[in-house]
Ligand SMILES: Nc1ncnc2c1ncn2[C@@H]1O[C@H](COP(=O)(O)OP(=O)(O)O)[C@@H](O)[C@H]1O
């Protein structure tokens with residue numbers, strides 16, 4: 001049975017790498033994939049991994065009908081054996097419904113990859129719809145780690161290494177930004193709740209000991 005599978009995890013846990021591996025293994029056996037992405041760091045129409053691999057992809061536009069796009073490709077004589085959608089958190093809920101329709105009506109597997117929650121630990125609308133509709137949600141096995149060594153489960157947005165909690169939901173960026181730029185850092189829940197990034201933890205460790213204060 002064809003499936004809609006949502007591969008989810010934090011930033012930097014290997015989602016795009018897995019998408020490229022699935023694409024490689026299937027195309028090596030003569031299968032043809034339709035690859036969607038949106039706002040990849042490598043630029044428009046690219047699906048890229050931090051391991052250096054990159055492939056061409058269809059850049060999804062606002063309001064684009066992904067089901068109609070696949071049907072149109074097929075009706076022009078094109079071939080589609082499976083669909084990959086990277087950065088799926090940036091797709092709209094309607095576009096996720098269209099991907100589910102590709103599975104049900106065209107009987108194609110759809111593999112979607114994305115982060116579940118934003119820098120405020122709120123669901124992206126597209127990811128919420130994926131959790132609602134997917135046949136399976138797979139959490140990636142390679143753990144991204146918080147600076148404390150615990151499994152990273154949350155994405156923090158940082159400016160100068162300091163976690164911020166105000167701003168637009170979508171700001172394309174990376175985990176290894178220069179200190180002045182907006183960047184991201186993956187944290188465990190405890191440190192996300194405390195807004196404790198690697199930089200602020202380091203600064204705390206370097207600051208002089210505070211004298212104990214006796215209760216009044
Ligand atoms: N220099 C490196 N050597 C080995 N693995 C690396 C290196 N740089 C990145 N990686 C791996 O690539 C992963 C990030 O892959 P990527 O597909 O770009 O992540 P995602 O799409 O989830 O943000 C890291 O978690 C790490 O396992």
Ligand SMILES: Cc1cn([C@H]2C[C@H](O)[C@@H](COP(=O)(O)O)O2)c(=O)[nH]c1=O
Pocket residue numbers: 010011012015016039041114115117118119120155156157169170171172173174184
């Ligand atoms: C947490 C968070 C992330 N983003 C952006 C930053 C990156 O461009 C992508 C995630 O890409 P990755 O391949 O999973 O590293 O999402 C955002 O726009 N808003 C956020 O809150």
